[in-house]
Amino acid sequence: MRAESFEARVRQALYAGRRWHPAEIAFWILAFAAFLLFPSHLLLLNEIAILALFALSLDLILGYAGIVSLGHAAFLGMGAYAAGLLAKHVTGDPLAGLACGMAAAGLVGLLTSPLVLRGSDLTRLMVTLGVALILYELANSFGSLTGGADGLQGVMMKPVLGQFEFDIFGRTAYLYSLSVLFVLFLIARRVVHSPFGLSLRAVRDNPLRASASGVPNGRRLAAAYTLSAAYAGAAGALLAQTTQFVSLDVLDFHRSADLMLVLIIGGAGYLYGGLVGAIAFKLLQDAISSFTPQYWMFWIGLFLVLFVLGGREIIHGAIKTVVGRFARLGKGGAR
């Protein structure tokens, strides 16, 4: 009897988590409406959507499984090159490229997952960084395949679903990226509010206790890592397809560093952190670099230092208050 009511409570909690919060619905409506509201900034919006997907992928392992990674760019790059090469040599169909990118990155994630299971946080940081650097050098060395430092040329994309061509204004690009982000987000949301997701959080919070309770730590973490890699690969594929170009920069360290910054700004562990952080980061970067085209790195660094030193509590507190008020509005009155 005791066990049954516990199971029922857990199930209830999971279902409660799956309900759609009014702020969420507003967020997605706004995201799709942005297409109509900001027609001259679609290129920037496209970059935000791709960065958001990339951040979502890191949130899956950082926020939910507690794995710190400084080399997530490896999967971004893997997805980008796989999709780009497919488009160049086999078929320019975007969805095929997307699937290919996700598969390739997921495979690399699966193969490297044993590396992140062992060792301390520091070891993991170094190993993930090392893997990203190795992939960078490999891409550089196999220049005949990847284009090396000059980048992959000749990526020609066919229209999405045979109908929507990629235009110079970024219209198709944004809707395509946003749709992919939305679909993958829905899947991630479902996964996170499932027994699997719950077990991940258990492993993150107290690995010893989790394994004592019968959770296969290693397998769970490996599965999460592979999923995260596939998502990052999707982001990479979108990048390659919407810009029709892949360069070594997708594997560069600053991609991983910027990504961490995005998650720090938005907060990890509730899925929207990556999305919100991506918006904030890109807008911040765009604003600062138009203001000081040369030294924007300084201001981003300063922002980061201040943010971590104390600013984050202030900003997150403010966000929570706003969201909370919104929720109460939606529920129509006091709790």
Added chain:
Amino acid sequence: MLTILFDGIAYGMVLFVLGCGLSVTMGLMNFVNLAHGAFAMLGGYVAVLAMQRLGLPFLASLPLAFLSAAVIGIVLERLIYRPMYAKSHLDQVMFSIGLVFMAVAGTDWLMGSTQQFIRLPAWLQGRFEIAGIGIGRYRLFVIAICGLLAVSLQWGFTHTRFGSRLRAAVDDARVARGLGIPVNRLFALTFALGSGLAGLGGALGVELMGLDPTFPLKFMIYFLIVVTVGGTSSITGPFFAAMLLGVADVVGKYLVPQVGAFIIYALMVVLLITRPHGLFARARA
């Protein structure tokens, strides 16, 4: 071939000086300080400026590099590193990356983005041959200085009171505090020493590795490798790790130039898989 070995050892020595400060601060304060490279860069620029603007001889600029980095280290530790000790590793990493960004952009603004050069004194230029091995004078100098440093650091670590207090604090800070060891002051002094060593390493490395505002980003991976592979609880660990990596990098590039660049990363990954806590670390409780 032996010449290459010699070059590799010189390179490894510089890596050691650069990395050992980081290793000790990381082991002691459990703080992931990716901004260590910025202190190295500072030392390098101080040395260059001292020689160019103040006309100081090369030898005098080295202690100046050490001191300036150490002083900045103490100031920063007091002001902004202290509040970060209690935060998560992720926060510390991002904090130090933020510092690196600021240092890189700030240096670019102050000094411009071109490479800086050091004019070595005549007695350090050129090379001579011994038994068929080409010995570069500057590299010999570097090996001598760094070797001396390594020996004195190891001696200080194991034979002085400061060293034993440091080792106690690294093993278990709480108990050390309980025994009356002034751990906070130890932190500050060690951080200063570590940063000073980085500054010295940066100044020594200008001739071998170049110096420009992107130095911390380019070389961050190298000293991080020294620290992770060498472990954080001794001086000998990073020393051997630095030697191994310096030699492997140089020899690898000589034997197989096409893949030379990523031998060092592959080696690191392999080492970390087989010994996740570093080559020489004892298991941490």
Added chain:
Amino acid sequence: MTHRRTVLKGVLGFALAASVSSAALAQEALKIGLILPMTGPFASTGRQIDAAVKLFLAQEGAVHGGRKIEVILKDDAGNADATRRLAQELVVNDKVSVLAGFGLTPLAMATAQIATQAKVPQIVMAAATATITEASPYIARTSFTLPQASEPMADWAWANGIKKVFTVVTDYGPGIDAETSFANKFKAAGGTVESVRVPLRGPDFAPFLQRVSEAKPDALFVFVPSGVGAQFMKQFVERGLDKAGIKLIGPGDVVDDDILQGIGDVALGAITTHHYSAAHDSPANKAFVEAFQKANPGMRPNFMAVGGYDGMKLIAKALEATKGDANGDKLIAAMKGASWESVRGPVKIDPDTRDIVQNIYVRKTEKVGSELQNVEFATIKDVKDPVKARK
């Protein structure tokens, strides 16, 4: 009488209004999107070109072909994705009529598609890989190509008794171009070549130079990107390779005017081939160098600056030929075959390839007064890009 005066006034008024409005139309600014790496490892390229563009506007004014030129500068930090996005935004949002700049090959290549789609001329002022101008029919180049500079080196080396060469180049587009074009030409003449490629991020040349000293060639042919030249030179001398009788040859990037003074005496004696030296002996160049140094104290103009200056000159000439019409097809047509006397010597834009045809000079790095300069001692006239010329 009053009637005639009114008509006269009316006609005058109408003429005045017409001229004002057409003047207003003519004064509508022609925007040029200048995308340069102003930050990051290739920032020196960006700074030189930016300074040169500003100097051009100061010296020759901003009005050409009846249109006022307005330059919009953007920083891509040497990152191809950024270049592409900036180019797209400049074309779509700012409605630029010309794209210019492009400090590296991948940056130029990434933008080629946009130039073609939007029918906007793309003036490459710095990037030097041969195939760039083939990426879009709207690309014209005012810098140079590595084969253009490297093949004459092969000829000169062979003619001067050098039989065995070891090449060391950085492993990316221009480096590979330099190596292949030199090696092919040199081998065809009868020489032997051994090659090694250095990774773009490599901090230490020691292992590669060790191989060179063991191979004991007559000369070492080197190409590294501008910032790294000093590092390389120092290690070359430190290893005693110059004393071992190995000549240092290569395209002029390794003794880039921007950093030559900083490299120091270790650079003395290097023989290089390039399209521009700040020491080029012509009144136009002397005036250019003087004006440049006056406007930018402490900076000496290098081949990047000249690429930028001539790029602006090309745009101005094209505008004058089309009488201010900014239509992309017309501008590119006007650019084909354009020729003028540049500060580097006579230049022409090849009508078939849209690439630059110019003199290549063989120079030796010597001390002139208290400064290091690349002193020209031989000229090869009107060199076309050899890679495309063979097709």
